[in-house]
Amino acid sequence: MSRSAIKLHTPAGRKALDKMIHEAERKAQESAAARPGRAGAKPAAAGAATGAGEIRIIGGQWRRTRLAVAQKPGLRPTPDRVRETLFNWLGQDLTNWKVLDAFSGTGALGLEAASRGATSVIMNEQDAALVQQLQRLQQKLDARMLKIQRGDALSCLKTVTGQDLILLDPPFEQADLFEPAVKAAMSALNEGGYIYLEAPEAWSEERCLELGLELHRYLKAGAVHAHLLKKQ
Template structure:
């Protein structure tokens, strides 16, 4: 999810077409960092469910408000809420992985509005395919897959086996409240976990295997 520095604040919502010539139906607000209070627009799409503001606030209290120098990976990026929030708080590099073309187009528009192309990159491909072919190593990973598809455990194992994590990387996982996060890598330690309504979320730290 992302926020625009005043530029997007002037764009209409509810499917209307704004000055940039595109229609989006939904809006979210960045809650911290240099882009605080800026609004971003994103389309309707199956499974696209922005991380609630209250949950984002808690997460970035856990991570720390200043992410300067960090390399972040936002898997199943959707609205981009987590990745843009990280960039707003100083992350040096944010890679967003998203498969849906229309959602990727909206993410690219948000990057343009925020003038964030030097720090935020979109990869339009399936998450597991990206992990099989990518080479960067990340300090922080956001994993917020569509609910009720049991995607988190295999993606977590792929993150570990593909060597995409720094030695003490932190991994955030968001899921439906009833989900069972079983079969995660044994060298991941739960740092914090919480529930908010129907959403369960947890922060893990990796230890070198």
């Protein structure tokens, strides 16, 4: 029975509408139970993709572009609010900048930098499936300024020089990666260049100064502590 055919002022019409609502609620409950992470759902294998996700480019030539990405355990794209704040701090326009995204993951940070005019964006990622995904996104956007490579982030940082911005977003559970990554980034950075560091805890001004960095900007958003560090 179509909705337009239901006569709500009659008992039969009200009964038909109640039946439709009940059926819609039942289907919604079945759909929710089948989603990953919900009760009754089959758990995903460790390290396997857990479904389709999405990132959205906020500014620049690809502004408002939505890109489908895999969702994997431990993968944590930088939230829109944090990315928007970061590029506000940097002045929005990255024309002629050289950028390195050392722990690319979904590519949200590196793609945002490329969209805002960066001349060169190296996107380094260790996971082979994520590297293939980045390559597909590069083709989709015809992003010729991107250089996508697979490898260890620390090794990458130690072999690159002349960068204006280095994006560091290591896995939060690998606490021993953060300080070595920042130290390696220092040698890859131009004088007056920036390091963006996303961490599970705040870094003090004193800790940054010991490494030769100025804590230029800081933001806490949920579990994310976002730091913009400037090379002195």
